[in-house]
Amino acid sequence: MSLNGKVAIVTGSGRGLGLAYAQELARQGASVIVNDVDEATAAAAVASITDAGGNATAVVAPVGPTETAKKLVDTAFETYGRLDILVTNAGVLRDTVLWKMSDDDFDTVIDVHLRGTFTCVREAATRMREQGEGGRIICIGSPTGQRGNFGQTNYAAAKAGIVGMVRTWALELKRAGITANTVIPVASTAMTATLPYFAAAVEAEQKGEPMPAFYRHDLGFGTAADVAGLVAYLASDAAADVSGQAIGIGGDRLQLWSHPEPVATAYREGGWTYEALRESFAAEVGELQSVGESFPPLPDELQRPTA
Structure with a gap:
């Protein structure tokens, strides 16, 4: 197991994607601090790890406040004596x-x-630097933060901000041997389970069957x-x-x-006045960048009747 002796915190790990991350880190040998706002949910997550032979402890607290970040990191050190990995997964939708x-x-x-990622990473990175043995920061992003999505101003801002912070932390923490990366997952969740477009994939998952190749390959959509394998890889020495x-x-x-990189560059002696831009913008810039995600039509065999 590649993470033997390592200690990880996974925020928002009572269920869903966060639970999958915590379970895989434990399967690879890490001791895990599980976090959720619901005590019963956190206890069930811990049991799922310990029943499989792993080590896990719960911290029941809402992510965001500095006090929660301190509690998570303090629990890692008090229970397991160190901290090597932080996965910031906790989130809500509005x-x-x-x-x-x-x-x-x-x-x-x-x-x-956004604030929860910042407070948890600040506390974890401070203690990892004091520990002096490097570490792994893994923050969970979203395609919405990369491309935008209708109805998600708040979520898009937060997830885009996380990527910006991660790039900065990679620079600031390099000398301490601490890596920082963002994972952009595309997976079945409670939200996608309500969308007719994903019905065939959700049905397959509920039956314990493989999702159709259209979802897994063409859309890059799975369980x-x-x-979780990518999270464990980034947490390992192999991803140093x-x-x-x-x-x-x-x-x-x-x-x-x-x-983000410029895709078109133009120069004009004396600068770009309103008149110059009006005359030349389209020709100089060329095709504009798209926004949002688009999905191909479902194959006929995957269509489901809608109510």
């Missing part, structure tokens, strides 16, 4: 279009995803377990040279996302 989004809708999502990256995974697909 989806609605811009003109209907309240301050609370925005602030709640930013607080858990939570399909994502991987840092500052945004890596997508889902189903049968692995992707390395590019960093």
Whole structure:
């Protein structure tokens, strides 16, 4: 097991993707601090790990406040004597279009995803630097943070912000031997289970059958377990040279996302006035960049009747 002797914190790991990450880290030998806001959910997650022969301890607390970050890191050291891996997965959704989004809708999502990632990484990185043996920071992003998505102003802002912070942390933590990366998962969740487009995939997963190849290959869409292997890899010594990256995974697909780079550059002596831009912008810039994700039509055999 590649993570023997390592200690990991996984926020938001009571269920879903976070639970899959925690279970895989434990399967690879790490002792895991499980985190959830619900005590029974956290206890069940711990039991799923310990019943399989792993080591796990729960911290029941909402991610966001500095106090929770300190509690998570302190528990790792008090229980297992060290900290090597942090996976920031905790999150909530408050989806609605811009003109209907309240301050609370925005602030709640930013607080858990963005501030929660910041406070947990700040505390973990501080203690890892003091420990002096390097470490692994793995933050969970989203295609929404890369491309945007209708009705997710708050979530898109948080997930894009996480990628920006990770690139900065990769620079700041390099000398301490601490890597920082973002994982961009595409997997079956409670949300996708309600969408008719994914019905055939959800049905297959519920039956314990392989998802159709259209989902796994063409869309890069799979189960939570399909994502967990990448998290464990990035947590291992094998990934010591991987840092500052945004890596997508889902189903049968692995992707390395590019960093933002200019796709067109033009120069004009004296600068770009309004008149010059009006005359030349389209010709100089060329094709504009697309936004949002688009999905191909479902094959006929995967169509499901809608109510």
